[in-house]
Amino acid sequence: METTISTKQKVKQSAQKLFRERGYAAIGMRELAKAVGIQAPSLYNHYKSKDDLLREICFDMAHRFFNAFGGAVIKEKLFSNKLKEAIKAHIDVIASNPEAAEVFFNEWMFLEQPYLLEFKKMRLEYEMKFRNIIEKGITNGEFKNVNSKLAAFVIFSTLNATYELYSTKEKILQEQMDEDIAQLLLKGIKS
């Protein structure tokens, strides 16, 4: 039993690493099996298919994002603070799972139906939570009268690329980074 669970986890971790490095389509089940240390057919004792593996990685991450958002937003009253905390929470989820995050962002299109549709629905729902905060913040004057869709786009584009920052030589401190990115997005770079 313990062995089974642990091998399954190893399969998932190896898949995250390989899918991230070279892409879902470019990784074969034989290569994945080799990384785990078993034969290819044995992988099917843990996952029904290659797609099944991808699905677990992607939906796991989706749930992490939703949970982190819920916890972050509830603590604040001002919309600008809600947005700031939601930004930090989002970055933290990525920082804690950089490999899975990269798969989530770059390989989701290989999901098969009906999961592809469900995935897109969840992403839109999550995006709308952010837009909602922005719009309420505009209404009560905390934010400028910006295009909320475009503002959400700028925020997500930035946040969803943060996994890149963990592989760089010029190391950036995590705590500082959260705050700096939030400040850049909220206040820009101009004096």
Next chain:
Amino acid sequence: METTISTKQKVKQSAQKLFRERGYAAIGMRELAKAVGIQAPSLYNHYKSKDDLLREICFDMAHRFFNAFGGAVIKEKLFSNKLKEAIKAHIDVIASNPEAAEVFFNEWMFLEQPYLLEFKKMRLEYEMKFRNIIEKGITNGEFKNVNSKLAAFVIFSTLNATYELYSTKEKILQEQMDEDIAQLLLKGIKS
């Protein structure tokens, strides 16, 4: 002669479309050939290999970005204006070639050596041009004393995702968009 050239262009355009939609690794030469309207082996009259095709798409785009940057920056004196114009020029290159741009951003890792190394070198060089403007703008007081690497990261993350905006139902006007994104990055959303 005309036929030869036109078929080659058609191969490139079809490749851009298919690589963008489903990824370089997931597209076979037979599927590409079918989209062009020829047999798979005939593709090799135009490109030496699948990788050769990807290389042309990626390096074409690289040159477009460099050229656009040079033209934009030279027109301005203030660093904040240089940055703003460079941002707009970058967005315009993507807007004019959304399919090739998406391949450029998402499929470059399938380039083979030595081209992969050359590609990375060019990207870093381009990124440094932006950082340079930011740092000079900080020195002369046009910008806040931000982390220039992080500021460049926020800018590029946003710009390099703009191809997403052209497939959305909620249509955003191109001219307005350039300016709005530049403003959001320069001044943020906070009142």
Next chain:
DNA sequence: CCTACCGATCGGTAGG
């Protein structure tokens, strides 16, 4: 530009 074809590899199954 085509037909015919190569060896290699693909995701997955049968059966134990």
Next chain:
DNA sequence: CCTACCGATCGGTAGG
């Protein structure tokens, strides 16, 4: 968890 194996498809070449 394994060995043995399936039909399908891969990028690419030979030769015309």
